[in-house]
Amino acid sequence: AKGRLTAIHVDAIGSGGTGTGAGVGRNAFAIYTKCPNRLVESADVFTHAGPATAFRAPGHPQGAFAIESALDELARQIDIDPIELRLAHDQHPVRLHQMRSGRERFGWAKARAASKAGRKAKRRLRRGVGMASSIWGDFGHPGAEVTVRVDKSGQVEVINGLQDIGGGITTLMAQVAGEVLGRKPSEVGVSLGDSRLGPGTGSGGSQTTSTVTPAVRNAAEAVKAELLEIAAKVLETPIAKLEWQREGGVRSPGGALSFEALCAEMSESGIAATRSRPGTYGNHPMAFLGGRNYQIAGVQFAEVEVDTWTGLVRCTRVLAVHDCGRVMNALSVRSQINGGVILGCSYALMEERIMDPDSGRMLNANLESYKILGAADLPEIDIELTEVATGNNSTGAIGIGEPATIPTAAAIANAVGDALGVHVRSLPITPARVLDALARLEGSQP
Numbered sequence: 001a002k003g004r005l006t007a008i009h010v011d012a013i014g015s016g017g018t019g020t021g022a023g024v025g026r027n028a029f030a031i032y033t034k035c036p037n038r039l040v041e042s043a044d045v046f047t048h049a050g051p052a053t054a055f056r057a058p059g060h061p062q063g064a065f066a067i068e069s070a071l072d073e074l075a076r077q078i079d080i081d082p083i084e085l086r087l088a089h090d091q092h093p094v095r096l097h098q099m100r101s102g103r104e105r106f107g108w109a110k111a112r113a114a115s116k117a118g119r120k121a122k123r124r125l126r127r128g129v130g131m132a133s134s135i136w137g138d139f140g141h142p143g144a145e146v147t148v149r150v151d152k153s154g155q156v157e158v159i160n161g162l163q164d165i166g167g168g169i170t171t172l173m174a175q176v177a178g179e180v181l182g183r184k185p186s187e188v189g190v191s192l193g194d195s196r197l198g199p200g201t202g203s204g205g206s207q208t209t210s211t212v213t214p215a216v217r218n219a220a221e222a223v224k225a226e227l228l229e230i231a232a233k234v235l236e237t238p239i240a241k242l243e244w245q246r247e248g249g250v251r252s253p254g255g256a257l258s259f260e261a262l263c264a265e266m267s268e269s270g271i272a273a274t275r276s277r278p279g280t281y282g283n284h285p286m287a288f289l290g291g292r293n294y295q296i297a298g299v300q301f302a303e304v305e306v307d308t309w310t311g312l313v314r315c316t317r318v319l320a321v322h323d324c325g326r327v328m329n330a331l332s333v334r335s336q337i338n339g340g341v342i343l344g345c346s347y348a349l350m351e352e353r354i355m356d357p358d359s360g361r362m363l364n365a366n367l368e369s370y371k372i373l374g375a376a377d378l379p380e381i382d383i384e385l386t387e388v389a390t391g392n393n394s395t396g397a398i399g400i401g402e403p404a405t406i407p408t409a410a411a412i413a414n415a416v417g418d419a420l421g422v423h424v425r426s427l428p429i430t431p432a433r434v435l436d437a438l439a440r441l442e443g444s445q446p
Contacts, residue, residue, distance in 0.1 A: 016052025130414025140210025162200025206399025344408020
């Protein structure tokens, strides 16, 4: 049938210096599962260059650029909508919803018609739109040991040895403990950043929130259970008949205790409980590469403006539609996605490490000649959060730091292809490469 994929073959050669990292095939292998034949072959070639290392979803932005560009080129050749091609081969229910929802929010049909008119009229300034899908996993794990402590004055403190490198985990820890105990986040102290405070986890790898916050909740619940025991004695009421109040404290048929009054009944040492996060619950039906971990879904849409005389590309807007399980703090989630999109735009349009092919030395003299996106280059970023209750841990948290950048460059590349009618097959999409692509297109036309 027209538009039915029969095979996908990924042949990847990694050139990460003395490091590894040729694995770029997950996007092809694990997203388009309705394609019956999928083969990924990867190998690393060691060279005299600095070793590659992990950087925000290692292998995935590259893999997304490759497979998503190929799908768009195929869709152009057989004259079908590239979203319809993806919908026909993806089985993840969340990603299917995201594509359909994002298509409407982004104004896909109208924008595609406008880009087609621009190509037909051979305008100098052309707009184009593209989209791309992403896949990532829930990497939360056991190991973090969090202590929650309450003293006689009612002060709540959450204690763990992890670092907050700017993702906002301090706020989330206060939120989770506060939600359990009926305290505002501003009333919960958080102590972290020292290994003596208990095992934490790395602040990275899309694992921090989903590893630590379940341990916070479990510890806070243990403290709450001890407080209920105290309340039962003071109020002379069975625990089963006590009702914990949203603002803290307890109520019973015969009386009530505020949180402060309840804490005043504690011993001088207060109450402290240390708990960890158990392993991920169950085997999720939409697993990441056949394992236990939930497969995170995401899609992004991009619009670009291309000057066909100079080859200059400007990304004007991006719609990022992402799933990160339970959205615990929308502001911090959106901040993570903003950062991921900005990084992906920089990767797509500017960043290039230039290597001497003989010595392996980097020829970029300094960061002035290694171009990155600046404030004036930023697109308008719109974000749609797809909340999913996975039941994988006690807070429902899943990471978002890495998937936020995976499909960005691919979506921008596809938008450039839509504007020009021909794809740029190498990153970054520099003016020279745009002009080369246009020359290739003109050369193929009669």
